Amino acid sequence: xxxxxxxxxxxxxxxVNLLAxxxxxxxxxxxxxQLFTTDKRGIPGNMRFSEYTGYxxxxxxxxxxALSDTSxxxxxxxxxxxxxxxxxxxxxxxxxxxxxxxxxxxxxxxAAQAVGGDAIIIRHGSESGVQAITGTANTGGVYSRSExxxxxxxxxxxxxxxxxxxxxxxxxxxxxxxxPQLLMSEQTGSLAVKYLLRxxxxxxxxxxxxxFLALVKRIHRTNDMLSGQWLFKAVVKTGGIxxxxxxxxxxxxxxxxxxxxxxxxxVEGETEANFSGQQNSGRLNGQIGxxxxxxKAEGVAITEKISVTYQSVTQSGTAxxxxxxxx
Numbered sequence: 373x374x375x376x377x378x379x380x381x382x383x384x385x386x387x388v389n390l391l392a393x394x395x396x397x398x399x400x401x402x403x404x405x406q407l408f409t410t411d412k413r414g415i416p417g418n419m420r421f422s423e424y425t426g427y428x429x430x431x432x433x434x435x436x437x438a439l440s441d442t443s444x445x446x447x448x449x450x451x452x453x454x455x456x457x458x459x460x461x462x463x464x465x466x467x468x469x470x471x472x473x474x475x476x477x478x479x480x481x482x483a484a485q486a487v488g489g490d491a492i493i494i495r496h497g498s499e500s501g502v503q504a505i506t507g508t509a510n511t512g513g514v515y516s517r518s519e520x521x522x523x524x525x526x527x528x529x530x531x532x533x534x535x536x537x538x539x540x541x542x543x544x545x546x547x548x549x550x551x552p553q554l555l556m557s558e559q560t561g562s563l564a565v566k567y568l569l570r571x572x573x574x575x576x577x578x579x580x581x582x583x584f585l586a587l588v589k590r591i592h593r594t595n596d597m598l599s600g601q602w603l604f605k606a607v608v609k610t611g612g613i614x615x616x617x618x619x620x621x622x623x624x625x626x627x628x629x630x631x632x633x634x635x636x637x638x639v640e641g642e643t644e645a646n647f648s649g650q651q652n653s654g655r656l657n658g659q660i661g662x663x664x665x666x667x668k669a670e671g672v673a674i675t676e677k678i679s680v681t682y683q684s685v686t687q688s689g690t691a692x693x694x695x696x697x698x699x
Contacts (some may be wrong), residue, residue: 414486415463416479421487421524423461429575430528430536431566432457433620435607440491444481447491448522451609451618456533457525460489468519480522489524496520496617539575540565543584554588557676560698563603564588567622570642590624591699596675598629598651602697604638606645608663610691621645621663625697627678634658636678636697645695647680656680665691 415421438454440447447453463483465476472480472494484492496519528536544561547554556564564587569575573583591603606621623641627634634656636647649658651673660669660682667684676699683692 415483418466419463419479419483420466421461421463421483423487424459427574428458429569430456430458430532431569432459432525435618444478446481446484446489448477448481449491449493451493452620453491453493453525456528456536457491458528458532460484460487460524460526462521462523463492464519464521470520472520476520477522484522484524487524488526490526492522492524494520494522543581546581547585547588551585551588554585554592556588556592556699560591560603560676563605563622563698564591567603570622593675593699598627598634598673598675598678600699601626601639602636602678602699604641604645604695604697606643606662606693606695608665608691608693610665610686611689619663627697634673647695660695662693662695667691669695671695 433452434454434456435452436454438449438451440449440453442448463480465472465479470476477494480492480494540558540562543565544556544558547556547561564584565575568580568583568587573580587603591601593600602625604623604625606623608619608621610617610619621641621643623638623643623645625636625638625641625645627636629651632650632652634647634649634651636645638645643663645660645662647656647658647660647669649656649669654672654674656669656671656673656678658669660667660680662682665682665684665686667682669680669682671678671680673679678697680695681693682695683690685691
Protein backbone atom coordinates (compact mmCIF):
# COMPACT_ATOMS: atom_id res chain seq x y z
CA UNK A 373 0.00 0.00 0.00
CA UNK A 374 2.83 2.37 0.86
CA UNK A 375 4.57 1.78 -2.48
CA UNK A 376 1.31 2.25 -4.38
CA UNK A 377 0.68 5.50 -2.52
CA UNK A 378 4.13 6.80 -3.43
CA UNK A 379 3.52 6.04 -7.12
CA UNK A 380 0.22 7.91 -7.03
CA UNK A 381 1.98 10.95 -5.51
CA UNK A 382 4.69 10.87 -8.17
CA UNK A 383 2.21 10.56 -11.01
CA UNK A 384 0.24 13.52 -9.69
CA UNK A 385 3.08 15.85 -10.76
CA UNK A 386 2.89 17.48 -14.17
CA UNK A 387 5.87 16.55 -16.45
CA VAL A 388 7.53 19.93 -15.96
CA ASN A 389 7.05 19.95 -12.18
CA LEU A 390 8.21 16.36 -11.81
CA LEU A 391 11.40 17.10 -13.73
CA ALA A 392 12.04 20.23 -11.72
CA UNK A 393 11.46 18.38 -8.46
CA UNK A 394 13.86 15.60 -9.49
CA UNK A 395 16.49 18.10 -10.56
CA UNK A 396 16.28 20.19 -7.40
CA UNK A 397 15.98 17.31 -4.95
CA UNK A 398 18.98 15.54 -6.48
CA UNK A 399 21.05 18.69 -6.14
CA UNK A 400 19.99 19.35 -2.54
CA UNK A 401 20.48 15.68 -1.56
CA UNK A 402 23.96 15.60 -3.10
CA UNK A 403 24.93 18.82 -1.33
CA UNK A 404 23.49 17.69 2.03
CA UNK A 405 25.22 14.30 1.79
CA GLN A 406 28.46 16.00 0.82
CA LEU A 407 28.32 18.32 3.86
CA PHE A 408 27.38 15.49 6.22
CA THR A 409 30.30 13.31 5.17
CA THR A 410 32.99 16.03 5.20
CA ASP A 411 35.13 16.97 8.17
CA LYS A 412 34.43 20.60 9.06
CA ARG A 413 37.26 20.46 11.59
CA GLY A 414 39.50 21.22 8.62
CA ILE A 415 38.13 24.77 8.44
CA PRO A 416 40.82 27.22 9.69
CA GLY A 417 39.96 28.89 12.99
CA ASN A 418 39.91 32.39 11.50
CA MET A 419 37.31 31.42 8.88
CA ARG A 420 33.55 31.02 9.25
CA PHE A 421 31.49 28.83 6.92
CA SER A 422 27.76 29.30 6.25
CA GLU A 423 25.90 26.50 4.45
CA TYR A 424 23.45 27.43 1.69
CA THR A 425 20.16 25.63 2.37
CA GLY A 426 17.86 27.52 -0.01
CA TYR A 427 16.08 26.38 -3.12
CA UNK A 428 18.39 25.19 -5.90
CA UNK A 429 17.22 25.11 -9.52
CA UNK A 430 20.75 24.68 -10.95
CA UNK A 431 20.71 28.10 -12.62
CA UNK A 432 23.51 29.94 -10.85
CA UNK A 433 25.19 32.88 -12.55
CA UNK A 434 27.92 32.10 -15.12
CA UNK A 435 30.00 34.11 -17.57
CA UNK A 436 31.97 33.56 -20.77
CA UNK A 437 35.75 33.35 -20.68
CA ALA A 438 36.22 33.52 -16.90
CA LEU A 439 39.76 33.49 -15.50
CA SER A 440 40.81 31.57 -12.40
CA ASP A 441 43.88 31.67 -10.19
CA THR A 442 45.31 28.14 -10.21
CA SER A 443 48.17 28.79 -7.78
CA UNK A 444 46.07 27.40 -4.91
CA UNK A 445 44.82 23.88 -4.24
CA UNK A 446 41.43 24.85 -5.68
CA UNK A 447 40.65 27.29 -8.53
CA UNK A 448 39.97 30.81 -7.25
CA UNK A 449 37.64 32.97 -9.35
CA UNK A 450 37.13 36.72 -9.07
CA UNK A 451 34.24 36.66 -11.55
CA UNK A 452 31.57 34.11 -12.41
CA UNK A 453 32.91 30.77 -13.75
CA UNK A 454 31.91 29.63 -17.21
CA UNK A 455 31.30 26.08 -15.95
CA UNK A 456 27.87 25.27 -14.39
CA UNK A 457 28.04 24.86 -10.62
CA UNK A 458 26.05 24.48 -7.40
CA UNK A 459 26.63 26.73 -4.40
CA UNK A 460 27.57 24.83 -1.23
CA UNK A 461 27.79 27.95 0.96
CA UNK A 462 30.13 30.83 1.64
CA UNK A 463 33.22 31.36 3.76
CA UNK A 464 34.27 34.62 5.40
CA UNK A 465 36.98 35.87 7.73
CA UNK A 466 36.09 36.31 11.41
CA UNK A 467 37.10 39.97 11.02
CA UNK A 468 34.72 41.43 8.37
CA UNK A 469 37.14 44.34 7.73
CA UNK A 470 40.06 42.05 6.95
CA UNK A 471 41.60 42.53 3.51
CA UNK A 472 42.11 39.20 1.77
CA UNK A 473 45.77 38.71 0.94
CA UNK A 474 47.43 35.47 -0.12
CA UNK A 475 47.18 33.97 3.38
CA UNK A 476 43.46 34.67 3.72
CA UNK A 477 42.74 33.23 0.29
CA UNK A 478 44.74 30.11 1.16
CA UNK A 479 42.69 29.72 4.37
CA UNK A 480 39.45 30.19 2.40
CA UNK A 481 40.57 27.45 0.00
CA UNK A 482 41.30 25.13 2.94
CA ALA A 483 37.81 25.83 4.29
CA ALA A 484 36.28 25.08 0.89
CA GLN A 485 38.19 21.80 0.70
CA ALA A 486 36.94 20.86 4.17
CA VAL A 487 33.30 21.05 3.02
CA GLY A 488 33.88 19.35 -0.32
CA GLY A 489 34.04 22.40 -2.57
CA ASP A 490 35.60 22.32 -6.05
CA ALA A 491 36.34 26.08 -6.30
CA ILE A 492 35.70 29.44 -4.63
CA ILE A 493 34.42 32.71 -6.08
CA ILE A 494 35.66 35.82 -4.30
CA ARG A 495 33.07 38.56 -3.82
CA HIS A 496 33.40 42.04 -2.31
CA GLY A 497 31.18 44.40 -0.34
CA SER A 498 27.47 44.41 -1.24
CA GLU A 499 28.15 41.53 -3.65
CA SER A 500 29.35 39.31 -0.81
CA GLY A 501 27.55 36.17 0.24
CA VAL A 502 24.98 33.93 -1.38
CA GLN A 503 22.30 36.65 -1.17
CA ALA A 504 23.91 38.49 -4.08
CA ILE A 505 23.02 35.73 -6.56
CA THR A 506 19.77 34.38 -5.12
CA GLY A 507 17.63 37.46 -5.65
CA THR A 508 17.82 38.62 -2.02
CA ALA A 509 20.83 40.91 -2.20
CA ASN A 510 18.69 44.01 -1.65
CA THR A 511 16.80 42.71 1.37
CA GLY A 512 19.65 43.39 3.77
CA GLY A 513 22.06 40.90 5.25
CA VAL A 514 24.93 40.36 7.63
CA TYR A 515 27.66 41.46 5.25
CA SER A 516 29.31 44.86 5.58
CA ARG A 517 30.05 47.07 2.59
CA SER A 518 33.78 46.34 2.89
CA GLU A 519 33.56 42.61 3.64
CA UNK A 520 35.06 39.98 1.37
CA UNK A 521 33.61 36.49 1.15
CA UNK A 522 34.26 33.37 -0.89
CA UNK A 523 31.37 31.44 -2.41
CA UNK A 524 32.14 27.72 -2.10
CA UNK A 525 30.92 25.83 -5.18
CA UNK A 526 31.00 22.36 -6.62
CA UNK A 527 30.77 21.64 -10.34
CA UNK A 528 27.46 20.32 -11.64
CA UNK A 529 27.36 16.70 -12.70
CA UNK A 530 26.49 15.78 -16.27
CA UNK A 531 23.15 14.44 -15.00
CA UNK A 532 22.33 17.81 -13.40
CA UNK A 533 23.29 19.71 -16.56
CA UNK A 534 21.07 17.46 -18.67
CA UNK A 535 18.19 17.76 -16.19
CA UNK A 536 18.30 21.55 -16.44
CA UNK A 537 18.39 21.39 -20.26
CA UNK A 538 15.45 18.95 -20.34
CA UNK A 539 13.45 21.20 -18.00
CA UNK A 540 13.82 24.11 -20.42
CA UNK A 541 13.02 21.90 -23.41
CA UNK A 542 9.82 20.63 -21.76
CA UNK A 543 8.71 24.18 -21.09
CA UNK A 544 9.25 25.15 -24.75
CA UNK A 545 7.46 22.00 -25.93
CA UNK A 546 4.52 22.77 -23.67
CA UNK A 547 4.49 26.35 -24.93
CA UNK A 548 4.49 25.14 -28.54
CA UNK A 549 1.61 22.76 -27.84
CA UNK A 550 -0.58 25.32 -26.07
CA UNK A 551 0.41 28.61 -27.77
CA PRO A 552 2.28 27.85 -31.06
CA GLN A 553 2.08 31.49 -32.14
CA LEU A 554 4.31 32.45 -29.16
CA LEU A 555 7.22 30.16 -30.06
CA MET A 556 10.63 31.62 -29.15
CA SER A 557 14.29 30.63 -29.42
CA GLU A 558 15.92 28.30 -26.89
CA GLN A 559 18.21 31.14 -25.80
CA THR A 560 15.32 33.48 -25.03
CA GLY A 561 13.39 30.68 -23.37
CA SER A 562 16.32 29.87 -21.05
CA LEU A 563 16.69 33.56 -20.21
CA ALA A 564 12.99 33.75 -19.34
CA VAL A 565 13.35 30.74 -17.04
CA LYS A 566 16.34 32.30 -15.28
CA TYR A 567 14.47 35.58 -14.81
CA LEU A 568 11.48 33.83 -13.21
CA LEU A 569 13.78 31.87 -10.90
CA ARG A 570 15.49 35.10 -9.83
CA UNK A 571 12.11 36.68 -9.04
CA UNK A 572 11.44 33.84 -6.61
CA UNK A 573 9.13 31.59 -8.65
CA UNK A 574 10.20 27.98 -8.10
CA UNK A 575 10.35 25.75 -11.17
CA UNK A 576 8.66 22.97 -9.17
CA UNK A 577 5.67 25.18 -8.29
CA UNK A 578 2.31 24.74 -10.09
CA UNK A 579 2.32 28.43 -11.06
CA UNK A 580 5.67 28.23 -12.86
CA UNK A 581 4.33 27.47 -16.34
CA UNK A 582 1.50 30.06 -16.10
CA UNK A 583 4.11 32.63 -15.03
CA PHE A 584 6.37 31.55 -17.91
CA LEU A 585 3.47 31.85 -20.36
CA ALA A 586 2.53 35.32 -19.07
CA LEU A 587 6.14 36.49 -19.45
CA VAL A 588 6.37 35.11 -22.98
CA LYS A 589 3.15 36.89 -23.97
CA ARG A 590 4.50 40.11 -22.51
CA ILE A 591 7.71 40.13 -24.57
CA HIS A 592 6.29 38.52 -27.72
CA ARG A 593 6.90 40.66 -30.81
CA THR A 594 3.94 41.31 -33.09
CA ASN A 595 5.89 42.81 -36.01
CA ASP A 596 9.42 43.52 -37.23
CA MET A 597 9.64 46.82 -35.34
CA LEU A 598 11.92 47.19 -32.31
CA SER A 599 9.27 48.93 -30.21
CA GLY A 600 7.75 46.85 -27.43
CA GLN A 601 8.77 45.10 -24.22
CA TRP A 602 11.96 43.09 -23.96
CA LEU A 603 13.64 40.86 -21.41
CA PHE A 604 17.10 42.16 -20.51
CA LYS A 605 20.27 41.05 -18.76
CA ALA A 606 22.93 43.59 -17.85
CA VAL A 607 26.49 42.84 -16.73
CA VAL A 608 28.47 45.53 -14.89
CA LYS A 609 32.18 45.12 -14.24
CA THR A 610 33.89 47.70 -12.05
CA GLY A 611 37.48 47.71 -10.91
CA GLY A 612 40.36 49.64 -9.50
CA ILE A 613 43.89 48.94 -8.40
CA UNK A 614 42.85 46.86 -5.38
CA UNK A 615 39.87 44.80 -6.54
CA UNK A 616 37.38 44.11 -9.28
CA UNK A 617 33.73 43.11 -9.08
CA UNK A 618 31.19 41.77 -11.54
CA UNK A 619 27.44 42.13 -11.08
CA UNK A 620 24.54 41.01 -13.23
CA UNK A 621 20.98 42.28 -13.32
CA UNK A 622 17.82 41.10 -15.06
CA UNK A 623 14.53 42.78 -15.82
CA UNK A 624 12.04 43.94 -18.42
CA UNK A 625 12.49 47.10 -20.50
CA UNK A 626 10.34 49.07 -22.91
CA UNK A 627 11.84 50.08 -26.27
CA UNK A 628 10.50 53.07 -28.21
CA UNK A 629 11.65 53.97 -31.72
CA UNK A 630 10.82 57.27 -33.44
CA UNK A 631 12.52 57.60 -36.80
CA UNK A 632 16.24 57.21 -36.08
CA UNK A 633 15.85 57.93 -32.35
CA UNK A 634 15.65 55.06 -29.91
CA UNK A 635 14.95 55.02 -26.17
CA UNK A 636 15.14 52.03 -23.81
CA UNK A 637 13.83 52.26 -20.24
CA UNK A 638 13.58 49.49 -17.64
CA VAL A 639 10.08 49.00 -16.22
CA GLU A 640 10.70 46.04 -13.92
CA GLY A 641 13.64 44.17 -12.47
CA GLU A 642 16.73 44.29 -10.32
CA THR A 643 18.14 47.67 -11.36
CA GLU A 644 17.31 50.89 -13.20
CA ALA A 645 18.57 50.89 -16.79
CA ASN A 646 18.12 53.25 -19.71
CA PHE A 647 19.60 53.98 -23.12
CA SER A 648 19.01 56.99 -25.35
CA GLY A 649 20.53 57.42 -28.79
CA GLN A 650 20.33 56.91 -32.52
CA GLN A 651 19.82 53.78 -34.59
CA ASN A 652 20.80 53.57 -38.23
CA SER A 653 20.70 50.34 -40.27
CA GLY A 654 20.81 48.28 -37.11
CA ARG A 655 23.72 50.13 -35.49
CA LEU A 656 23.21 51.95 -32.17
CA ASN A 657 25.08 54.89 -30.64
CA GLY A 658 24.13 56.80 -27.52
CA GLN A 659 24.30 57.15 -23.76
CA ILE A 660 23.53 54.41 -21.24
CA GLY A 661 22.69 54.61 -17.57
CA UNK A 662 22.73 51.42 -15.55
CA UNK A 663 23.12 50.61 -11.85
CA UNK A 664 24.28 54.16 -11.13
CA UNK A 665 26.82 54.19 -13.98
CA UNK A 666 26.60 56.54 -16.97
CA UNK A 667 28.65 55.94 -20.11
CA LYS A 668 28.75 56.27 -23.86
CA ALA A 669 27.59 53.09 -25.53
CA GLU A 670 27.25 51.45 -28.91
CA GLY A 671 25.69 48.27 -30.21
CA VAL A 672 23.52 46.52 -32.75
CA ALA A 673 19.82 45.72 -32.99
CA ILE A 674 17.81 43.13 -34.87
CA THR A 675 14.17 42.12 -34.47
CA GLU A 676 14.87 39.53 -31.75
CA LYS A 677 17.96 40.87 -29.98
CA ILE A 678 19.58 44.17 -28.99
CA SER A 679 23.17 44.13 -27.73
CA VAL A 680 24.90 47.21 -26.27
CA THR A 681 28.41 47.54 -24.81
CA TYR A 682 29.87 50.41 -22.81
CA GLN A 683 32.98 51.54 -20.96
CA SER A 684 33.77 54.55 -18.79
CA VAL A 685 36.20 55.89 -16.20
CA THR A 686 34.92 56.25 -12.63
CA GLN A 687 36.35 57.74 -9.44
CA SER A 688 37.44 54.30 -8.24
CA GLY A 689 38.69 52.96 -11.57
CA THR A 690 36.81 51.77 -14.64
CA ALA A 691 33.35 50.46 -15.43
CA UNK A 692 32.39 48.36 -18.42
CA UNK A 693 29.80 45.83 -19.38
CA UNK A 694 26.97 44.71 -21.63
CA UNK A 695 23.25 45.39 -21.87
CA UNK A 696 21.50 42.65 -23.83
CA UNK A 697 17.78 42.54 -24.61
CA UNK A 698 15.94 39.55 -26.08
CA UNK A 699 12.41 38.55 -27.02
